[in-house]
Amino acid sequence: DTEVTQTPKHLVMGMTNKKSLKCEQHMGHRAMYWYKQKAKKPPELMFVYSYEKLSINESVPSRFSPECPNSSLLNLHLHALQPEDSALYLCASSPRQGPDTQYFGPGTRLTVL
Amino acid sequence: KNEVEQSPQNLTAQEGEFITINCSYSVGISALHWLQQHPGGGIVSLFMLSSGKKKHGRLIATINIQEKHSSLHITASHPRDSAVYICAVNSGGGADGLTFGKGTHLIIQP
Numbered sequence: 001d002t003e004v005t006q007t008p009k010h011l012v013m014g015m016t017n018k019k020s021l022k023c024e025q026h027m028g029h030r031a032m033y034w035y036k037q038k039a040k041k042p043p044e045l046m047f048v049y050s051y052e053k054l055s056i057n058e059s060v061p062s063r064f065s066p067e068c069p070n071s072s073l074l075n076l077h078l079h080a081l082q083p084e085d086s087a088l089y090l091c092a093s094s095p096r097q098g099p100d101t102q103y104f105g106p107g108t109r110l111t112v113l
Numbered sequence: 114k115n116e117v118e119q120s121p122q123n124l125t126a127q128e129g130e131f132i133t134i135n136c137s138y139s140v141g142i143s144a145l146h147w148l149q150q151h152p153g154g155g156i157v158s159l160f161m162l163s164s165g166k167k168k169h170g171r172l173i174a175t176i177n178i179q180e181k182h183s184s185l186h187i188t189a190s191h192p193r194d195s196a197v198y199i200c201a202v203n204s205g206g207g208a209d210g211l212t213f214g215k216g217t218h219l220i221i222q223p
Binding site for chain 2: 033035042043045056090092106109
């Protein structure tokens with residue numbers, strides 16, 4: 001299984017809602033990443049988990065809260081988002097920390113009303 | 114100034130043409146990646162390079178560490194190659210994520 005899955009594919013939420021994005025991989029990878037991609041822009045790194053521990057937080061607002069419950073699963077909890085947070089949220093994984101091929105999920109397209 | 118610069122931003126070519134996309138970076142890197150993104154969002158890793166040259170099918174990627182430059186070549190281009198091609202780098206040690214270029218939007222016309 002060489003796939004990274006993300007759910008849901010699409011999410012529409014109001015500014016007062018709480019929702020979660022889910023990412024899963026069963027390749028035994030020990031590094032997992034969240035990226036944010038605005039329309040017609042390249043992805044931007046948000047968080048890196050290495051061996052289920054948060055390794056990098058790229059100054060992301062606290063309304064985004066990552067969680068890595070186990071080595072296969074990565075969540076992104078969303079609360080009190082703003083319309084400018086509307087974007088494609090991409091999850092990726094790689095076998096190890098450091099430079100290695102990253103495998104991307106299809107993304108969750110988030111719209112904040 | 115962006116750490117990773119790509120050129121051209123947009124490229125339209127005829128089927129069968131030889132395609133070259135360039136990437137320059139201004140930081141020390143541990144690896145450089147070429148990625149392909151189709152409409153709808155899915156990103157596929159094409160190559161990871163730290164030196165030299167790699168080939169996969171009709172795709173060739175090269176890197177010159179001294180000049181901080183990489184190229185992606187597509188031979189015998191086909192309309193299905195139409196996509197955004199993104200250069201990205203690992204610029205730090207440890208569990209660093211990728212820093213991306215702005216991408217090259219490639220259209221291959223039949």
